[in-house]
Amino acid sequence: MAKIKYLLQSKSETSNIYVRYSINRTTVLKRKTGFIISAKDWSIDKSQPKMGREDLKIIKSKLDKLAIFINDAHNEGISKGIEFTGDWLQLQIDLFNNKIAIVELDVLTNYIDKYIAEAPYKTNQKKEIGLSTGRIGNLKLFKNVIKRYEEQMLGGKSILIKNINLQFVEKYKTWLFDQGYAVNYVGKNIDNIKTICNDAFKNDIETSIQLKNIKSISENNTPENVIYLSEEEQEQIKDTTLIREALINARKWLLLGCLVGQRGGDLLDISEKNIKDINGIKIIELKQQKTGKLVAIPLLPEALEIIESGMPYKISLPRFNEYIKDVCKEAKLNERILGRKKPKANSPTVKDIYPKYEVVTSHICRRSFATNFYGRIPTPILMNITAHGTERMFLNYIGKTTYDNAYQMLEYFSKLAPRDKAPAAEAIENSGN
Structure with missing residues (x-):
């Protein structure tokens, strides 16, 4: 005959x-019964709570x-030939x-796996089928x-999906x-939670x-530390003697990147194949991964010089990030500035004062x-190249205010005088006809 005994396995409260x-x-x-008690209120001899x-x-x-319920289920199971296991109990x-009963997809991490597995069939931000490699990496x-x-x-x-509420x-x-x-980053995490739960x-x-x-959050204020390379710093990088081929190649990508304004x-x-010649004007034409937008970027003389010396060979984004620090x-970009970096791999970034090259x-x-x-x-032309959706986003991105923009417009208009179109602008405009 089956026997039931209750017991504790700890002496905690x-x-x-x-x-x-x-x-x-x-x-x-x-198995655990689902009931909790302080060890001092438990009778070991009687295997039950003290009265x-x-x-x-x-x-x-x-x-x-519960004992009666389990015994009744056991007796019923015998007549049905049920196998009695820990899962049955x-x-x-x-x-x-x-x-x-909890099914597999009730669990948040399991559903994230399902969502990633279905990534090739999901609709992305561009209303196209298939999530980008970057988006999949973000979900992982x-x-x-x-x-x-x-x-x-x-x-x-x-974490169960049904328990994800405002308090959670x-x-x-x-x-x-x-x-x-x-x-x-916190805002992106909340957005991911909403995406997974809505799909579930x-x-x-x-x-x-x-x-x-559930509402997301984001930084609406002007960035407190806009980190960029001035033209003087770019010249300093250009004139630095490098021995390692990997660093020489990364330098080419870095300097070219500062002249074409694209994401890594x-x-x-x-x-x-991205280099085009339109009426004698060299441009880079590419389709941006994030926006799906086709952009044409006129190549400045400095950019042409880099390309004509030999295109840099392809490297991965993690390697690029590693090499450009070196x-x-x-x-010697050693100026100490406010920035963020990861103390170690897979850790959150820490805001502090670092030598510039580290961030x-x-x-x-x-x-x-x-x-x-x-x-x-003109700002609209810059925004077209950098793919910023609004002027406010663009100004925040470079740490400028609307007042800076007003001064910039005044200066631009003060220099504006009736004259023929610049050859480069005319060439690009005519290419669309």
Whole structure:
């Protein structure tokens, strides 16, 4: 005859009560009952709560009823030929406690895996089919952050999609800030949560009714530390003696990037096939990965000089980020500035004062282009090349205010006089006819 015994496995004030169900000598099952008690309120001899207090009597009553429930299920299972396993016992406990069985896709990390697996068929921001490599990488990093949160804050317990509500998001947001993540990164994490939960809702996975009230966050203020390479610093880099071929190649990409204003991924994809000749004017023509926008960038004499000396060979974005730090170190860009960097791999960035070369990344190319040519090239033309959606975004990006923009416009108009179109502008305009 099957026997039930309750026991504790710790001496803490919040000890789990376990049930040990001995069906025969070889089949002994054990699982948590879902009830918690202080070890000092437990009678080891009687294998039950000590009597006296009302709350302890209630726990004992529930354990007695659970024992009857399990025995009845066992007797019914014998007649049906059911295999009695730990999973069977857990199911009986869940049924007794009115818990809904958890399916695999109820778990947040599992659903992220599903979403990534379906990436080739998802609609992206450009309303096209298929998520970009960068977006997939972002989701994988997001999953890793979620797993760290589960380990640090939930004792390894998985997050269920149905439990993601306003309270959860506030706790998660606070933890991210405590880890040192920037405002925009925290906002992207919240956006990822909303994306996954909305997709789960479409697939009939239970979600919180508060999902629609979860709001993202972003930095709306002017960046406090706009890091770019001035034209003098670019000359300093150009004149630095380098020995390693990898650094010489990375320097070419870096200096070219500061003259064409593209994101790292788009920059490193440029090859000879992107160089076009329109009525004697050399341009770079490319389709931006993030926006899907086709842009044509006139090549300045300095850019032509780099290309005509031999196109740099292709390298990965992580290697580029690594090498240009070394390039800038060799160029003695040692000015101490406010910036962010990762103390170690897979850790959040930490804001502090660092030598400039330590906080240089591929992003400095696009920002240097935008900052150095602001006021010299009309802002709408710069925005077309850098792919900023609004003037406000562009000004924040380079650390300018609307007043700076007003002064720039006044200066531009003061120099404006009736004259023929510049040959380069005319050539590009005529190319669209």
